[in-house]
Amino acid sequence: MSNLPELPRLLVADAVQAALKEDLGRAGDMTSDATIPADMPARAVIATRKPGVLAGLALAEAAFREIDPSVRFAASRRDGDKLERGDIVAEIEGPARSILAGERVALNFLCHLSGVATATREMVDKVAHTKARICDTRKTLPGLRAFEKYAVRCGGGANHRFGLDDAILIKDNHIAVAGGVVAAIEAARSFAGHLVRIEIEVDTLDQLREAMDARPDAVLLDNMTPDQLREAVGIIAGRAVAEASGNVTAATVAAIAEAGVDRISSGWITHSAPSLDLGLDIVVG
Incomplete structure (x- = not known):
């Protein structure tokens, strides 16, 4: 390549x-x-x-x-x-x-x-008929992250963030401590420089609607079914990158991609x- x-x-x-x-x-x-x-x-x-x-x-x-x-x-x-x-x-x-x-x-x-x-x-190969791209995660073997992420590129995938220091990804525990979805996004936006992208993880459609009002750059749709993902893509409506994650395997990835998401992140491709x-x-x- x-x-x-x-x-x-x-x-x-x-x-x-x-x-x-x-x-x-x-x-x-x-x-x-x-x-x-x-x-x-x-x-x-x-x-x-x-x-x-x-x-x-x-x-x-x-x-x-x-x-x-x-x-x-x-x-x-x-x-x-x-x-x-x-x-x-x-x-x-x-x-x-x-x-x-x-x-x-x-x-x-x-x-x-x-x-x-x-x-x-x-x-x-399983998602080649869709627009979705396969991404890795931080679920890598200690000391081998750069090499495993390189191997993902060799396989035709794309890299997610390399560490905690190169992007903001607000997850459920951050939301809980920050006091809610909007509060977490607003705090992140006031902290980050203009070149730092902000992504937030949501696991319900109600959370997603709330998050979109705060204009994140990307949304991680966690452990949603293909039907939920399709609805989520409609809610996002191109205003942010739609990323699916959770229970992503070779057996499930095609159905996830066909829901219309932009990215699919999988820890399995590195840790398993x-x-x-x-x-x-x-x-x-």
Whole structure:
């Protein structure tokens, strides 16, 4: 995909170094050191064992290069590519010990992020006949948010806010403490700069009507049925972005999209997406 953002190198390096430190511990790869000569060269391939969407190549490459800068990592596919079973993703050449020491960290990143991209693409495909776009949430694994949100982009989805500091999303607990829907929106508007968008979560149509009088930029319609969503879209009438959330799965997403919403946010695509099965094999001969 040509419109993918580039993962910041410092972010990649920090994540890979932490993962390698966890895996190699104090003694390094004892098995490889015990069984393989230090100067033994090797060639390996990473291939997919199930169809899916690729994400995480930069992290996989960094895992091998962090172990040994002499390792050559040649990707044959790009992040965002659709993969069929057996497709070769990359070839790696270098000292056998170095390749095996970086294998698990490289695959952990690649399999998890490709799983997120694959789950996202499944939802994107199911709503392709509508105007709705699939978005992620902040329900991400600690320390992996930027990478998981990147993987969502690889799968054709869009990013919601990255953290608490880049947009205002007023949820039910904020409303309860602030003293109501209108009070919360008005307080947020008096606090925010003119470039900060304000979204409010509502779970009833009465709340929605009240919220629209205060002119939010976006409304998150939480756990509404498709019929309720259709009515909600009519109430909003293009005056704000209509976002549906809650109980969004591959089985429910098409009906939600057909209600006419602009965005559908799903935590499932990051916190519950199954890993895509990729493996590394040493090429013998």
